[in-house]
Amino acid sequence: MKLAWATDVHLSHASEAVDEAFCADILDSGAEVLLLGGDIAEANNIETWLHFVSERVRRRIYFVLGNHDYYGGDIASVRERMRTLDTSCAMWLPRAGVVELSEHTALVGHGGWGDARFGNFEEPALLNDYFVIRDLHESTGGGNPLAVMNNLPALQRKLGELGDEAAQTLLPFYREALERFDEVLVLTHVPPFREACWHEGRISNDAWLPGFTCKAMGEMLREGARDFPDTEVTVLCGHTHGSGEARISANLLTITGEARYGAPGFRIVNVK
Numbered sequence: 001m002k003l004a005w006a007t008d009v010h011l012s013h014a015s016e017a018v019d020e021a022f023c024a025d026i027l028d029s030g031a032e033v034l035l036l037g038g039d040i041a042e043a044n045n046i047e048t049w050l051h052f053v054s055e056r057v058r059r060r061i062y063f064v065l066g067n068h069d070y071y072g073g074d075i076a077s078v079r080e081r082m083r084t085l086d087t088s089c090a091m092w093l094p095r096a097g098v099v100e101l102s103e104h105t106a107l108v109g110h111g112g113w114g115d116a117r118f119g120n121f122e123e124p125a126l127l128n129d130y131f132v133i134r135d136l137h138e139s140t141g142g143g144n145p146l147a148v149m150n151n152l153p154a155l156q157r158k159l160g161e162l163g164d165e166a167a168q169t170l171l172p173f174y175r176e177a178l179e180r181f182d183e184v185l186v187l188t189h190v191p192p193f194r195e196a197c198w199h200e201g202r203i204s205n206d207a208w209l210p211g212f213t214c215k216a217m218g219e220m221l222r223e224g225a226r227d228f229p230d231t232e233v234t235v236l237c238g239h240t241h242g243s244g245e246a247r248i249s250a251n252l253l254t255i256t257g258e259a260r261y262g263a264p265g266f267r268i269v270n271v272k
């Protein structure tokens, strides 16, 4: 079975002609299903862009949310909107549970969150997330760089909670998929392993790792793969905009997808 996987498409950053060409190429690819790995657009326009893609590619779409999809909004209300989104347009993955792609292969997913557990959060790279996602700027009581730097422990706690919540939400679906299928595809946004945190051909440094990895998700995924050694697990992630592959264990492979603002692209993934 042939899938198209696109991560970090940032559709509102490209011209409409480029977005039209992106959709036309997916339509021409012959892929049966489209996976969107987060950073699709922003909080105020994500539904519009999901409809834009859906009307043009005319096939099933499954997606996870990336950090940019919450920009200008708050986490709970964006997720609530995805829970009630018209499913003929696109299906948000935690809501979809375990998706049976074929009799052999299941799809599960959650966007994850950079949970500030890898790298050095005493001197972190300051992501825009900390200023333009309401929950995060409220956690430091400010929304400006000084407030963030003065309240790093509070921000780190909040990011840790979001990482834990991502792992806990995905856990039951992941375990069910591991039990029932030979192959499990996990769609996420934030790389769940340090080894998957590719940026410009190398692993991100200690300043970027806190925002670029979801350790809670990685531990959960690694444990499941260990408990089901006969099931092949492939994790598809993005967020760093750098590409690479990392084999985490005998049956657990992570693929990080390349991305460029203004130039949405996709690749084909074949499953059983």
Ligand SMILES: [Fe+2]
Pocket: 008, 010, 039, 066, 068, 239, 240, 241, 259
């Ligand atoms: Fe992105």
Ligand SMILES: [Fe+2]
Pocket: 039, 066, 067, 068, 189, 238, 239, 240
């Ligand atoms: Fe991202």
